Each structure stands twice: as C-alpha cells, then as structure tokens.
Amino acid sequence: MKKKTFLDKNITRREFVKKSIIVVGGVSLAVYAIKNSLFKDVDTISTFTFRNDAPEELWKWSREADFYSKNGKEVQCNLCPRGCFLGPADRGYCRTRINKDGKLYTLSYGNPTSVHVDPIEKKPLFHYLPGTKAFSIATNGCNLRCLYCQNWDISQKKPEETKFFDLLPEALVEAVVQAKEKDPALSSVAYTYSDPLAFYEYMVDSAKLLRKQGIKTVVITAGYFTPESMKELARNVDAIKIDLKGFNEDFYREVTSAHLDGVLEAIKIVNKSDAWLEIVNLLVPTLNDDMDEMRDMSRWVVDNIGKDVPIHFSRFHPDYKLRNLPATPINSLKKAREIAIEEGINYAYIGNVPHDDYENTYCPKCKSIAIERIGYIIKQNNIVDGKCSECGERIAGVWKL
Numbered sequence: 001m002k003k004k005t006f007l008d009k010n011i012t013r014r015e016f017v018k019k020s021i022i023v024v025g026g027v028s029l030a031v032y033a034i035k036n037s038l039f040k041d042v043d044t045i046s047t048f049t050f051r052n053d054a055p056e057e058l059w060k061w062s063r064e065a066d067f068y069s070k071n072g073k074e075v076q077c078n079l080c081p082r083g084c085f086l087g088p089a090d091r092g093y094c095r096t097r098i099n100k101d102g103k104l105y106t107l108s109y110g111n112p113t114s115v116h117v118d119p120i121e122k123k124p125l126f127h128y129l130p131g132t133k134a135f136s137i138a139t140n141g142c143n144l145r146c147l148y149c150q151n152w153d154i155s156q157k158k159p160e161e162t163k164f165f166d167l168l169p170e171a172l173v174e175a176v177v178q179a180k181e182k183d184p185a186l187s188s189v190a191y192t193y194s195d196p197l198a199f200y201e202y203m204v205d206s207a208k209l210l211r212k213q214g215i216k217t218v219v220i221t222a223g224y225f226t227p228e229s230m231k232e233l234a235r236n237v238d239a240i241k242i243d244l245k246g247f248n249e250d251f252y253r254e255v256t257s258a259h260l261d262g263v264l265e266a267i268k269i270v271n272k273s274d275a276w277l278e279i280v281n282l283l284v285p286t287l288n289d290d291m292d293e294m295r296d297m298s299r300w301v302v303d304n305i306g307k308d309v310p311i312h313f314s315r316f317h318p319d320y321k322l323r324n325l326p327a328t329p330i331n332s333l334k335k336a337r338e339i340a341i342e343e344g345i346n347y348a349y350i351g352n353v354p355h356d357d358y359e360n361t362y363c364p365k366c367k368s369i370a371i372e373r374i375g376y377i378i379k380q381n382n383i384v385d386g387k388c389s390e391c392g393e394r395i396a397g398v399w400k401l
C-alpha cells in the first residue's frame with residue numbers, strides 16, 4: 001500500500017470542506033478532487049541526483065566548486081544539507097554542480113538568466129536601505145522543489161537550458177557601476193529569484209569585488225545551506241532575507257523537499273553575523289497556515305533570534321503545481337501578524353497585499369508611523385539617526401549607506 005503523505009493526511013475531504021467554508025466559501029469539492037489527484041504521487045524528501053548527466057566539456061561559465069570532498073573518482077558536495085554523492089559525470093540535485101574527472105564544478109558562474117533593477121522593498125527588505133534599488137540577478141537551478149515556486153521556469157532548469165547573460169564577476173561589477181552612475185538610488189546587488197545557493201561561488205566572488213567598490217550585496221534565499229557555507233556567505237554579504245517556509249517538518253519535507261532544522265540553523269547563523277536579517281513566511285492555505293504553528297514560529301523567533309528581526313507574512317498566489325489552491329485569505333495574514341505581535345515581535349508585516357496599513361513600519365514604543373509605504377514606494381520616512389522622530393526609540397535596521 002502506498003505510504004500516506006503529509007498532504008494526504010492533512011487534506012481530508014471533511015477538513016477541506018470545513019476550511020473552504022470558513023476561508024473561501026466559493027471553493028468547491030471539485031478542487032479537492034483535482035488537488036488529491038495532483039498530490040498523490042508526492043514523494044518524501046529525495047536524494048535524487050542526475051546520473052551521467054554532466055556535459056562532456058566544461059564551459060566558460062564553470063569554476064571548481066567550494067565545499068566538497070573527494071573520494072577517488074567520487075565527490076560529495078557539502079554546500080547544502082542534501083550532501084549529494086556524485087559519481088563520474090553525475091549532476092547534483094540542484095542541477096548546477098557536476099563531477100568532472102573527480103572534481104566538483106559549478107556550471108553557473110557568470111551566466112545569469114535574469115537581470116533586473118528592483119526596489120529593495122520588493123525583496124522584501126523593509127529595514128535595509130529603504131527607498132534604494134537593487135541590481136538583481138539569478139542563474140538557473142535550485143536545491144529545493146517547492147510545489148508553489150513562482151520562479152520554477154528558471155529554478156527547475158539546468159544552466160545550459162535557457163538563454164543567459166555573459167556577466168563574469170568583473171563584468172558584473174562594471175555593469176553595476178555603470179548602472180549606478182545613471183541611477184544613484186541603485187545601492188546594492190541582490191542575488192535572488194531562483195535560490196542563489198545554485199550560484200554560490202559566483203555570488204561570493206562577485207560580492208567580494210562589489211564590497212571593494214562600496215556596493216552592498218543582499219541575498220534572497222530559502223536558507224537551506226550547511227552551517228559552513230552559510231557562515232562564509234554571511235561574512236561576505238550585507239543583508240540576507242530567509243524564507244522560513246513553515247514551522248512543520250512534514251510540510252517542509254513534502255512541499256519543499258527540504259528539512260526545517262537546516263533552515264532554522266542557518267537563520268541563527270545569519271543572526272549572529274554582521275549581515276542584516278529579515279524573515280518571510282508565505283502562508284499556503286490549508287498546508288502551513290495553522291495558527292498554533294504560527295504562534296510556535298513567532299515564539300521560536302523571539303527566543304532564538306530576538307524580537308527585532310522583521311517578519312513578513314506573505315500572501316500565496318496559485319502557481320506551478322499548486323494552482324488548485326486559493327490565494328491566502330487576508331484575514332489569515334492579519335491573524336498571523338497579530339499573533340507575532342502578541343508574542344513580542346516588534347516588526348511584523350503583511351506581504352503581497354499592496355496598499356495595506358500592515359506594510360508600514362510602526363515605532364514599537366509610541367506606535368507612530370516610522371516608515372509609510374504604498375507598495376514599493378516610501379511615502380514618508382520618520383527615522384532620524386536610526387531613531388523614531390516622535391519618541392527617540394531606536395528602530396532596528398540599516399538606514400544609511
């Protein structure tokens with residue numbers, strides 16, 4: 001008999017009907033039927049690698065990888081907790097690392113498939129240089145398999161499968177310096193969209209060069225790194241936003257194909273470093289939106305990384321393999337935020353819901369508006385020298401270059 005998954009277990013017909021009535025009265029049982037037919041084959045976490053899938057030759061955008069060990073012709077990658085063992089010509093789970101003649105190489109070094117300039121608020125980073133812009137890049141590949149990935153068209157592709165830019169680290173720095181001359185609001189490079197772990201060496205090498213030019217670097221990631229690779233990253237970049245995708249190991253394993261513990265460990269490492277940290281939690285209806293879990297998560301944040309780390313409760317929109325679920329009800333997001341504040345978190349936001357009061361920063365002491373936002377636009381900024389202009393309370397964050 002097939003093993004029941006977390007998804008089977010938690011989305012019984014009865015529970016789905018109940019939640020549908022409470023949350024999205026219009027969702028029908030037909031959706032339930034489609035959903036179970038999609039999920040019935042979801043596996044538990046996989047150690048899958050791509051056997052004999054390495055290209056025959058290395059290319060210009062290759063570099064010997066960091067964080068691996070050798071055993072004869074085999075290698076083990078130690079960049080993320082998955083720890084792929086790769087035989088000759090095998091490719092790792094993230095699709096970007098290959099064993100070539102007994103050495104581990106990355107295939108994503110200087111070949112970003114996405115290049116955009118975004119407001120820093122879009123990342124979202126609300127307490128890091130508000131009102132500035134980030135030169136944002138990503139290559140293909142990812143070490144997770146989130147069923148609701150919004151960037152699956154690059155995250156679930158090999159580096160050689162799509163068109164890309166030719167931007168080796170030195171060329172990237174040059175492009176950013178030129179862009180900054182035209183737009184002085186551009187203050188950082190963001191490694192984002194897919195998970196930047198997929199282009200780790202490119203990210204760290206270019207961050208070191210950008211730091212010498214006075215350009216900041218920010219990382220938008222699921223945080224599924226080994227402690228060693230996360231420590232090295234946090235030493236070399238200026239801010240890291242981590243998606244804490246849920247507070248339930250079953251959800252992590254079956255919906256994202258990662259483990260919760262590895263992410264919590266990475267969050268603690270970043271919090272101890274000099275890099276600025278923010279957390280995002282995306283609420284997926286019926287799968288990770290249990291309010292007791294929200295409370296547990298908020299308590300963990302307060303106890304382990306403190307009440308000043310901003311947390312964003314973000315709205316799910318149907319995408320990729322979870323198109324059959326409704327968007328997160330606004331009330332669930334409001335309730336999650338309320339719980340976070342009850343538990344002592346000073347800065348809790350609602351994300352992906354533009355034009356809402358909950359995207360403003362409020363002074364934790366006098367409750368006046370410290371920063372008013374409309375979408376990605378800063379309407380007013382009342383933080384002076386890192387303090388609330390009304391009462392002088394310190395507002396945690398990095399407010400100036």
Ligand code: SF4
Nearest residue numbers: 077080083084092094
């Ligand atoms: S980074 Fe890629 S190759 Fe390395 S362990 Fe993780 S999934 Fe495997």
